[in-house]
Amino acid sequence: MRTEPGSSPAPERARGASRGDLGTIVLCVLFVALGGWMIAGSMAMSPLGAVFPRVIAGIMITSALAILGLRALGRAGPAPAVETGSTPRRLLLCAALVAWAVLMPRLGFFATSIAGFLAVLAIAEYDRWTAKRTAAYIAAALALVGGFYLLFVEVLLVPVPRGVLF
């Protein structure tokens, strides 16, 4: 594994690099599989429709194999930056966004957006919750969601989902 000059402590860098390397290897294997699937899928296409996907698949497989080969030879590229920050908050945010999108057609655009906005706000907040801050945040949520709702629905005439609520 190649070590690089930098300011972070060596063990942390090494751990980050090794995690990054493993992830890169897994992704490259997946890209090789995707390239294989693209070629297999192109067999059922007309020659005109198949030629470009086959070329792309060839480039994808070749570059993924080249990355894997370089790693096998111990010549890794620049290590990805060591990931810092709260992973639980990241995962919670992803879950909140998915729930926001899935519930929107069912519950209605405005209701889901207010709930989603407040949920994401709660995930992003690190400071202590006080009554004043909570009230200010709820007011900000209502003002921003309400303002953009009016802009999109009344001015830009976007037919947003109404759902069972509103």
Place this chain on the structure above:
Amino acid sequence: MDLLPYLAQALTPFNLLLALGGVVLGTLIGALPGLSATMAVAVLVPFTFAMAPASGLIGLGAIYTGAIYGGAFAAILVNTPGTPSAIATTFDGFPMAKRGDGNLAVTLATLASVVGGLVGALALLFLSPPLSKVALAFGPPEYFWLAIFGLTLISALSQGDTLKGILGASFGLFLATVGVAIVGGDVRYTLDQPMLVGGFDVIAALIGLYCIPVVIDLVARPDPHLKVAVQAGGFRLAEAMGHCARNWFNLIRSSVIGTVVGILPGAGGSIASLVSYSEARRSAPHPERYGKGEPGGILATESANNATVGGGFIPTLVLGIPGTPPDAVILGALLVQGIRTGPGLFTGQGDIVFTFIFGLLIATVLMLPVGLLIGRYAYQAIVSIPKAVLVPTVAFLTIIGSFAIHNSITDVYTMLGLGFLGWTLARFGFAPSPIVLGIILGPIAEQGFVQAWLIGNAQGNVLGMFFGRPISLAIAALALLTLLYPLLTDLLKARRARRAGTVPPPRETIDAD
């Protein structure tokens, strides 16, 4: 050509309002560390769908140029580049702010951004029409090689190593093949899902790839609660203009560098500002002052990054190949509006293009009062916006924005899915820009490739079709050089380091603007 009617169209109250509003909004977003110009354009692009094409373009161009400029505030006043294109502005901007010259540095950045923006926009106005005539000579193989050149350039220049850039670009090209083929009509890689028959929507994909990873990473760390040191002494406009006059050659050279870098497909403000900064330092009478608060450093970086705006629009409008990452988003917006970019745009729809160019010039001029006032009176309020409010606002805009493309929840799912995928890939060094460029350039590359292949087959000379035409051969050689350049420089650095007995420095990585 009589350009005055187009100037009059750009000066309508609505277009003026769009230029002013776009610059203000772009400056505010660009001033917030963590939010890039590409993200600003991507998140606000749905607002333009209901507008006339020229007005929508003026709004987007103003947001783009404002956001590139806004990045300088955070770079100067809190030592954190607001956008990646302002990274080099921190080198001299923050030392100036530390010694009490922050207001002068902001005024210098504003003047430089206006000069750079004007040079880029004037290049767009005067170079595009003749270039569009040259582009009429381009056939399918030339378009294919241009698309490949754009992909190799962004692969070589973007974050991570070149191979990962190529892999990312090929993944973007794959995403572009999903759905009904543009040549042949085959239904490809849809997994029998009706929602995939139309392919991935370009705008939804761009919003997802550029905005969702930013939002995910914003929640991972607490609000830095940035504080701006109060700077006394007004705008210091006369003093700043004196510096501009003394550095006039630096200013013009950097603006030209920015314009040229902007014209190169895929390369943007971050590259332009670093190149112009190193050139300004190299040729300065006192290079040792650079990095310690030298006004020439700010003038170089800020004029260059704003010049990429006009420069980047040249290949975008003339060839349909985005010059910079935000241009990729704007190109997607034009596709939604039903506008086909390319040489024909200047003859067939000149009113749209020239009205837009004048609108961009107006927006650039408006940056002067807007920037000075925001820098003086509003910047502390901007950086005081709690992250807890900023993150859900951006998330809300991504959801409503992607929904508004076709009034369809499917686009929201596409946006989120590709956003999560983009964040995962970025964790392992796969930058979003090659993927995005793959999605944008995929149809151009495929159409060029298949048509050239068909013509070559019919003539019994496929290789000659791709490699036998002078223009396509030159573009192919440039693409090859772009691919080999990082490898060659790495080899040279390693050889020099071996001779000196040191460890070679890692290659500089550059984020999307």
